[in-house]
Amino acid sequence: MIAVKDVSYTYMTGTPFEKTALKNISFDVAEGEVLAIAGHTGSGKSTLIQIIAGLIKLTSGTIELDDLDVADKKIRRLVGIVFQYPEHQLFEETVESDIAFGPKNFGLSDEEISARVEEAMRQVGLSAELKKVSPFELSGGQRRRVAIAGILALKPKYLILDEPTAGLDPLAKENLLKEIFGAVKKSGVTIILVSHNMEDIARFANRVVVLAQGEILFIGKPRELFARKEILSRAGLEPPPITQLLHSLKIDEQALTLDEAEKIILSKERNLS
Ligand SMILES: Nc1ncnc2c1ncn2[C@@H]1O[C@H](COP(=O)(O)OP(=O)(O)O)[C@@H](O)[C@H]1O
Ligand SMILES: [Mg+2]
Incomplete structure (x- = not known):
């Protein structure tokens, strides 16, 4: 379980550029659930998930993952985070070596690494024939799958995805989450999905946290949210x-x-x- 309690965060404190990105955020993420985080651009979504993943240092409030404090280095192995436009970070010569990069850093055996690469490729719907291909010869949607596979190959217990379908064409979008969530959820992974795509949230999320200007406006089922017009309009979202x-x-x-x-x-x- 992830427990976020009373988390606030301000960028560039004490400078003229000071910006409070999160105010008194509290919520839990249960084992095996898909929790969506929705909100307009600038509402604090990316800041929040980077704090949960331990990438931005927590300055106020507490976050625990399985009873470990977020500052504990052990959480690095628990959490996998897929950034926005993750394909921009591909750099290896082949699909296979790109996906294997993280597991290699974990010091796993060659057999274990190649088994993980194959499994991750299956999970994101990439054919095994693409292993030796350069990621740069692939379509945008396929490159994104390679990048996501690189995180899945780490076998995180908590998978965080920041706007995973942003900028993809409708067909690539349609299949991406369906395939990944179908495959990943079977293995019991808990997912935090950052999205302002309400269709994705309706289809995949058990619950949704709505942020506006760094504050929580709503926590509940997507169905309940879509009935709350005033909350949607305050958050700049549409059903x-x-x-x-x-x-x-x-x-x-x-x-x-x-x-x-x-x-x-x-x-x-x-x-x-
Ligand atoms: N590195 C940064 N330095 C200063 N301000 C930032 C930084 N990153 C984000 N912000 C500000 O914090 C607020 C929340 O941003 P962000 O978490 O990226 O929101 P979202 O992901 O919902 O678009 C915005 O006002 C943004 O301008
Ligand atoms: Mg963002």
Whole structure:
């Protein structure tokens, strides 16, 4: 479990550029859940996850991961973080060596490393034939998969993804999370998904934390959030298009996915005829 208690954070304290990015943030992440963090640009999402991963030093409040303090170096092995546009950090000559880079630094055996590379490639839906290919010959969506595979190969217990579908074309977007979450969740990994894509949140998150100007506006189920118009508008977020469509058709029920909407609309039609 991850327990975040009363965390505040200010950049460049004591300078004219001082900026408070987080104010009194508290929440827990349960084992095996997908917790989304949503909010407008600048609301503090990236700062928060970097503090949880131990990459920004905590200055106020406490964070514990499995009873370890976030300052404890042991948490480095527990947490895997995929930054925004992670493909910009690919640098090895082949897909295989890029994915193997982290596990090598863990001092694992060659066999273990190659088993992990293969498993991670499967998890992100990359064909094994791509192992010897240069990442720079791949499409943007595939490069992103390579970068994510490099983190999965570390087998983190907690996986943090910062806007993993940002900037991908719709098709690449559609499949990326479905595949990764399908594969990764089976292994019991706990996921923190930073996103302002409400469709992704509706489909994959158990709960969502909404941030606005460094404060928590809402914690709860995506379904509850999409019914709270005032919170969405204060946070600068919109419900998924399909949820909005049913609403503008003056249908009371809430649909988060196309499948749900179809069922609701078909049942209305039946009632009418
Ligand atoms: N390295 C930094 N130095 C100073 N201010 C920063 C830095 N990184 C982020 N900020 C500021 O902190 C606030 C939160 O930023 P960030 O955590 O990146 O938000 P988000 O990921 O939600 O877009 C913003 O006002 C941003 O300008
Ligand atoms: Mg960010």
